[in-house]
Amino acid sequence: MRERDRHHLPDHDHRRLGRELALFGTDPLMGAGLPYWLPDGEVLRHTLEEYVREAERVAGYRHVHSPVLGKRELYEISGHWEHYRDDMFPPMRLGAEEVVLRPSLCPHHALVYRSRARSYRELPLRIAELGAMYRSEPSGVLGGLTRVRAVHLNDAHVFCAPGQAAAEARAALGLIRRAHADLGVRAARYRLSLPGTGGKYVADPELWRRSTALLREALDGLPYEAVEGEAAFYGPKIDVQIADAAGRESTLSTVQIDFHQPERFGLRYTGPDGAGHRPVMVHRSVIGSVERAVAHLIEAHGGAFPAWLAPVQLVVLPVAEAQADRAYALVRQAVARGLRAEVAAPDRGSLGARVRAARRAPYQAVIGAREAEGGDLVDVRLRDGRRPGRVSGDALLRRITDRVRARGPELWASP
Numbered sequence: 001m002r003e004r005d006r007h008h009l010p011d012h013d014h015r016r017l018g019r020e021l022a023l024f025g026t027d028p029l030m031g032a033g034l035p036y037w038l039p040d041g042e043v044l045r046h047t048l049e050e051y052v053r054e055a056e057r058v059a060g061y062r063h064v065h066s067p068v069l070g071k072r073e074l075y076e077i078s079g080h081w082e083h084y085r086d087d088m089f090p091p092m093r094l095g096a097e098e099v100v101l102r103p104s105l106c107p108h109h110a111l112v113y114r115s116r117a118r119s120y121r122e123l124p125l126r127i128a129e130l131g132a133m134y135r136s137e138p139s140g141v142l143g144g145l146t147r148v149r150a151v152h153l154n155d156a157h158v159f160c161a162p163g164q165a166a167a168e169a170r171a172a173l174g175l176i177r178r179a180h181a182d183l184g185v186r187a188a189r190y191r192l193s194l195p196g197t198g199g200k201y202v203a204d205p206e207l208w209r210r211s212t213a214l215l216r217e218a219l220d221g222l223p224y225e226a227v228e229g230e231a232a233f234y235g236p237k238i239d240v241q242i243a244d245a246a247g248r249e250s251t252l253s254t255v256q257i258d259f260h261q262p263e264r265f266g267l268r269y270t271g272p273d274g275a276g277h278r279p280v281m282v283h284r285s286v287i288g289s290v291e292r293a294v295a296h297l298i299e300a301h302g303g304a305f306p307a308w309l310a311p312v313q314l315v316v317l318p319v320a321e322a323q324a325d326r327a328y329a330l331v332r333q334a335v336a337r338g339l340r341a342e343v344a345a346p347d348r349g350s351l352g353a354r355v356r357a358a359r360r361a362p363y364q365a366v367i368g369a370r371e372a373e374g375g376d377l378v379d380v381r382l383r384d385g386r387r388p389g390r391v392s393g394d395a396l397l398r399r400i401t402d403r404v405r406a407r408g409p410e411l412w413a414s415p
């Protein structure tokens with residue numbers, strides 16, 4: 001983006017706030033569409049990743065890790081080479097082989113599934129990975145975190161019997177709903193994305209009929225709208241649409257049902273009858289790509305993130321130099337409890353200016369001469385304007401720790 005254009009961005013635009021809050025940046029030498037993350041941005045990323053891994057673990061997913069490169073042949077088998085090549089980076093020649101930056105994680109997970117014989121007793125087998133994939137977006141559309149060439153996707157594939165697929169898709173929608181609530185993301189609607197016309201899609205009417213019927217079953221009782229031309233090349237999907245402040249819709253989370261790749265990779269499991277059967281792949285993403293998720297969160301919250309996500313959760317403000325030691329001691333205690341805290345020291349300006357500068361932090365603790373006289377007291381101010389008043393530093397840290405663990409929007413619930 002040109003410097004001149006940046007000044008015309010709306011206040012909540014994630015590119016503007018990303019710069020103002022020092023979350024991420026780009027450099028022409030790293031390349032367009034390849035943002036780097038600064039420490040406060042990395043906190044957001046990492047906290048999101050930890051959140052989603054924990055949610056997946058308790059939902060029965062196992063995590064794997066697979067490489068960002070694969071042989072061209074792998075994507076010929078998956079169908080990406082035929083249907084998705086325009087969005088892929090060109091292959092790199094390596095001796096007699098050609099390797100490709102992966103355009104998706106699905107083929108790798110199909111190989112993980114295929115790495116040994118599977119029994120129906122293991123199904124549904126849920127394999128998750130938060131991994132990098134690459135898209136050769138044209139340079140004209142690149143900007144901020146929403147259109148990037150390196151995407152870090154919260155992805156998972158559930159390998160299951162056809163009779164389990166609708167329930168797995170439904171359970172994935174439940175995971176998505178919970179994540180949206182914890183993140184303060186407002187879902188706009190469910191969209192059932194069907195294929196359109198043209199050669200972009202795998203030509204197999206029976207496959208589309210079966211997978212669409214299963215997704216409709218997963219959506220049963222929920223309001224949704226079917227739209228043509230938005231499916232993946234190998235199957236239909238449910239897009240959980242979210243809306244930004246201006247009402248523009250975009251997709252973070254998706255659930256897809258795929259009969260195509262199990263067929264192409266010859267996936268099998270042994271059924272109760274002792275014979276070989278073909279599993280179904282349910283592809284799902286709870287928060288989508290980390291880049292898009294962070295872009296949306298920045299804009300949705302105007303940089304004032306829920307306490308559990310905030311890069312700085314507590315700012316301690318000594319009124320004068322005399323209280324600085326106490327302020328640093330409180331920050332050390334907060335850090336030791338796993339909280340993210342910092343001191344806004346008097347050399348950074350008047351108390352009013354420092355309070356304003358720290359306005360996006362969920363908690364502020366002011367320490368003046370009166371608080372210092374009272375032993376361990378601090379004067380607490382919340383981001384939403386409430387002033388709970390004087391409490392002990394220890395009580396404040398306990399309260400914040402509880403709120404961070406609860407992941408709710410409420411900053412000061414009764415203990």
Ligand SMILES: [Zn+2]
Binds near residue numbers: 106155283284
């Ligand atoms: Zn997939």
